[in-house]
Amino acid sequence: MKRIMLIAFIALLAVSLIGCSSEETSDTIKIGVNYELSGPVATYGNNTVDGIKLAIQEVNDAGGINGKMVEAVILDNKSDPAEALSVATKLIAEEQVIAHLGPATSGAALNVVPAVTDAKIPMISGSATNPDVTVDPATGETREYVFRTCFTDPPQAIVGAAFAMDNLGAKKVAIYYDNTNDYSKGLYQVFKAEIEAAGGVVVAEEGFSADDQEFRPTLTKFKDAGAELVYVPAYYEKVAKIISQARELGIDVPFLGADGWDSPDLVAIAGAAALNNTYFTNHYSSSDDAPEVADFVKAFQAAYDKTPDSFAALGYDTAKLLLAVIAETGSEDPQVITDALAATKDFPAVTGTLTFDEFHNPIKEIAIIEMVDGAQVLNTKIAPSN
């Protein structure tokens, strides 16, 4: 029994140990970056952070903001919501950042929200699509300090469904979504509702899990169900495999997806031929000739020797937006920055001209990208109706 006393002492010791953290006064502007750099969704985090780093590098190369350099404190949340909260508190309490970027996934972002709200620090996620991230579902009120630069699930799925029915003339669709991913599930639910509301039929719907590589059994099922279009709201790596396996099985119907498709690796994995007759909704196209997009793609390629995917673009936009607001207000007061962020209007982002609505969601045009012989071709641009 007595050893418990020792334990108690050690607990005390530990408390005093973590009590002595270093306090440093800095003449830099500190931005907290809390992303998934390891663990199952490390790809999203790493690509987003590449974009963030590029944006900060550009600002610093141009002399910083008001003579101060921008310093990003980048920490890994291991793709774990609890760890994300831990990282957020570290950034806020110990690094004393004035703004918080990330995390990538909605689950982790939701876990961070109370911490930034308590500390009154603005937070922007580049890819947390769950509507609850910026709006408290219990009260229906917008969370004052939380913003996102990506779409929420509904607009993309609504536009996608309309495109499937009207432009591609598909009445019978199958949906194949990532059951372990709330982004994917969110799109699936809205898409299904939209299709059914417009008089279409969902002939088959299936979830896969993040570890899956073998999709033939389910695709065989879709084939038997007579689907005229397959909606795959997932990330490019799975999408590429799904489409190439489907084409091998002789499923020639169009495939439709969302911004998670956007990566040069989509073509590298699936091959150009398999991707013909596939479409996805996106904020932008890396083949877009708008100057912001072209410059960004060029700079990104120069820095990392690869083409940016949508995570990188959103990360870049997120950081650029924040830094622009800081520069504009000339203030390092988180409250001032928060208020200015909420008032953002027509910010020229790579992923489309950005205006925040009352729910802190961006209003952007949605582009429909068609894959033609391995190249992304802008099929049409649609402004979401809601």
Place this chain on the structure above:
Amino acid sequence: METLIAQILNGLSLGSIYALIALGYTMVYGIIQLINFAHGEILMIGAYVGYFSVAVLGLNIYMALLLSMFVSSLVGVLIERIAYKPLRKSGRLSVLITAIGMSLLLQNGGLIVFGTDFVPFPQVIERIPYRLFGGRFVVTSHQILIFAVSILMMLLLQYIVGYTKIGMAMRAVSYDKEAASLMGINVDNVISFTFVIGSSLGAVAGVLLGLYYQTIHPLMGFMPGLKAFVAAVLGGIGVIPGAMLGGFLLGIIEALVSGYWSTTYKDPVVFVVLIVILIVKPTGLLGKNTSEKV
């Protein structure tokens, strides 16, 4: 009926991959009764070596395979010599925990060295779908390749273990290490040789997995490795044809669960099957009964 056959074909192709990985597990387990948790990671290393040989060194696929088998064997033997060998006399628990540690180390080391992105694997062998019976069933060139390789490997292993001198030494070591060493068998070398074979098999599986599923990733070995182990247990661990049988069965079970129920129940079902097998026939379908010495 047609769908059923199509699904069984789907299952067979997945199953040949499990079988190929399971052979490696079974080899090592058969000789030193160790679940080499790091086998999946050796597979991953094999896949990356294959990738670099093709994409960076510009070697052809056969040279890439050889190089990847060589490097994987080296890693396998190193792991055995550094981490497992010193523990040969300590309890099972220690070795098992070390194996888990190795697996974690290689996974996380891989994430740091190779990055967290999925790397597209160069499609050096063309994917040709063959449509049978007017397109009702589809078999691709890759599926045939993997199926053939796994059968070939099984036969080769059977031959090595059953009809060669080193195979006899391996069997002797698996029965009784001490007696084997008294008979003049160099036990260390035999165990190393086992790891060479197991790891080479892992490398082949890794490269084929890369070719077949088009990407590689530092964590690519873990889940298939685990499933393959389940397959090995299902068929009777330590029994070479058992690994094969278990692999095919597991693949077919997964395909049928995905096809007739839901993909998301596939993994739970696989593990339920494992637990049931362990309870009903712990030695697996083709396994032999052994009892503990007192």
Place this chain on the structure above:
Amino acid sequence: MFKAKKVSKMFGGLAAIKDLHLHIEPGELVGLIGPNGAGKTTAFNLMTGVYSPTEGELCFVGENVAGLKPYIITNKGIARTFQNIRLFKSMSVIDNVKVGFHGHIQYSLFSAFFHGKTYRTVETEMENRAMHLLQIFNLQDKRDELASNLPYGEQRRLEIVRALAAKPKLLLLDEPAAGMNPQETKQLMALIHKIRQDFQLTILLIEHDMSLVMGICERLYVLDYGRIIAEGTPEEIKNNPKVIEAYLGEEALHA
């Protein structure tokens, strides 16, 4: 007290024990001897439930115990020691003995978690009884040593103490004198005699040391190739030609 009827044990196609017949009367001290590999330990394993016999009946105090789990058989009153000592190495000497009490001194799980009054009274009682047993075997000074740190002879003695703690009616000793010098063996013989008296035990022992076997056993069974080839008093066995052949055969093999 104990009867084995037509007991056989097959491993694969091989019979380790074939048609074993044994009977032990209450209070007897019986020896089981035979050349190496004759199946003596296998016989013990069958009697204690480690193996279940392929066929045949094992009766203990009028009840068939064949195929029962080892812990049930132990709790019915058969305890044993092992040829290659199997103490609980990471436990202290006294804890090894306390574990032996397991089947007949207990308190509830609740007491175990909350260390209430029953816990304390039972623990004290066990402590006293364990010390008493250790004293008989002259191990009382080692009570807090780790079992694995004891010298070989003391480990053998501790195994017997642990078996006694299980309050057996029948005690099976598997080569209790193995590795002991003549002096120690002599002491052990005296000890076995003493505990048989004090605890009213029936004892069956396997032994290689002929002086010990001939010295203390009242009756002997000789096992060869899994079969009983002879039975009788030490005098009878000494002169039994079959036994001599079995042993000589073995010696010839060794030479």
Place this chain on the structure above:
Amino acid sequence: MTKKQILVLSSTLFFVWFVVYMATDVWGLINSFQQVNIIWAGINVILAVSLNLVVGFTGQLALGHAGFMAVGAYTSAVLTMHFGIPYVLAILAGAVMAFFMGIVIGLPTLRLRGDYLAIATLGFGEIIRGVLVNIDYVGGAAGINGIAKITNWTWTYIFTIITVVLINNFIHSLHGKACITIRDDEVASELMGINTTYYKTLAFSMGAFFAGIAGGLYAHYFFMIQPATFALQKSFDALVMVVLGGLGSITGAVLAGLGVTFMNAALIELGAFRMVIYSVLLILVMMFRPQGLMGNKEFSARVFDRILPKRGGKDDV
């Protein structure tokens, strides 16, 4: 243990609680990051000590600890959110649920030899996760969000102390010793009249019970739970703590639980490198000190006797 020792012990425990409580809630000395880590420390100590009961003391390599944590977390979260059950009751209910799952899983699988058990329990953890992903009532892959944040320093401390004391008591009882004999020599144990299956299942489900408590604490602090949180990685984390601390040492498990938590916090900037460090440590410990850093030693009571003014009575633990 004498009355005096109990007094000193409980006042020390109270003092620790009081100091941390004041530092957090009144003096404001402990910032939010440190608070998160203190809660983690408690949860990790519970996980390490409870898994040690299974792996360290009973010698059964179980890799499904996170699965039981998930059962506790989900059960307690559903109870507080949808049924308005009070916090403490909900946590206990979660633990009881985990306990029963432990029996259901343990009874069949614990008959298996060590290495099969590892795989079977690992598989079980995956089954739990796979099933949770498929249940829409608990949010599927997105999990449950908006659980009341009730867990605080006081609750964590109480549950941690209770866990450590109870498991410590158990280990030093006859029942606990029966478990240890299984680790030392399962055959001999059975031949000493010990129903090994019963005790293995008991240790396993007791471990599950406390893992369930850890899950309940977790759910009501991080207010959101997802199946992915309770993946294999969490089970491995717990195993790392047990191995580092010492297979079969309560003190070791407590130290490792605290140590790993604070190391995690201190090395947060290393990101993915942390896992490499842990796995290397795991291997090195197995190679050079297979019994773990503390081995099966506990902190000797004598340390305290020296601190105390007068030597107390005989130590009963």
